[in-house]
Amino acid sequence: MADEPISQLTQIAAPPFATACTNPSSGAMLEILDTTNTSMASSGTNSKIAPGDLLKGYLAAGSNVTLTETSGIVTVAASGGVTNTYETAVMSASTLIPGSTFSSMGISVTLPTPGTYMLSGVGRCSFTVNGALGQGVFVVVQLYDTTNSVAVPNSPVLLILADLQVASTNVQFQQSSTIGPVFYTTTSANVVIQLQAMINGTGTITSPYLNSDSNGWTSISAVRIA
Numbered sequence: 001m002a003d004e005p006i007s008q009l010t011q012i013a014a015p016p017f018a019t020a021c022t023n024p025s026s027g028a029m030l031e032i033l034d035t036t037n038t039s040m041a042s043s044g045t046n047s048k049i050a051p052g053d054l055l056k057g058y059l060a061a062g063s064n065v066t067l068t069e070t071s072g073i074v075t076v077a078a079s080g081g082v083t084n085t086y087e088t089a090v091m092s093a094s095t096l097i098p099g100s101t102f103s104s105m106g107i108s109v110t111l112p113t114p115g116t117y118m119l120s121g122v123g124r125c126s127f128t129v130n131g132a133l134g135q136g137v138f139v140v141v142q143l144y145d146t147t148n149s150v151a152v153p154n155s156p157v158l159l160i161l162a163d164l165q166v167a168s169t170n171v172q173f174q175q176s177s178t179i180g181p182v183f184y185t186t187t188s189a190n191v192v193i194q195l196q197a198m199i200n201g202t203g204t205i206t207s208p209y210l211n212s213d214s215n216g217w218t219s220i221s222a223v224r225i226a
Contacts (some may be wrong), residue, residue: 085112115223122179
């Protein structure tokens with residue numbers, strides 16, 4: 001294509017462009033001055049390039065972005081990034097709370113890759129207590145990183161706090177509470193997060209359980225968010 005004076009150039013129609021216009025081989029072209037020969041000779045020393053090719057050449061693909069030029073059109077698309085993963089563990093049956101120090105309750109989730117996760121759950125507990133007026137019992141649960149031997153920050157939850165309003169009488173208490181959500185960042189892979197529980201207080205405590213059945217399941221979940 002020979003050089004043309006400005007007066008002979010035509011304006012490309014406003015977008016969206018027709019397919020014939022955007023074809024990188026036969027469609028509209030941009031004429032670029034060849035700086036190795038600035039004489040604008042009629043022999044056609046200037047260079048031409050499809051608009052899409054020119055645009056792509058000056059675009060930089062950032063993190064998790066891909067650039068693709070097809071038939072003169074540049075497509076910007078997300079690629080890679082965070083793979084959303086989630087896992088839920090449900091306690092299959094009611095489980096006895098062992099004592100006054102935190103103990104595993106038999107359910108856990110695994111965080112498969114390094115990242116930040118939202119951890120949450122539901123705990124349902126029950127027990128019977130007999131004692132003097134004003135004596136009481138409480139149950140606390142927490143999430144515990146067994147891989148790194150550390151409690152998940154801000155995860156302890158008081159599931160139930162029960163005070164006796166009558167003396168020398170068996171009184172049953174039962175309650176459900178949510179666990180979290182809390183956010184936990186790990187730099188390790190395959191980190192195991194387990195549910196732990198403890199029960200403490202005064203009076204005679206019998207049948208302290210984390211309950212899990214069709215009336216309400218005890219569970220924990222993990223969702224990767226970053």
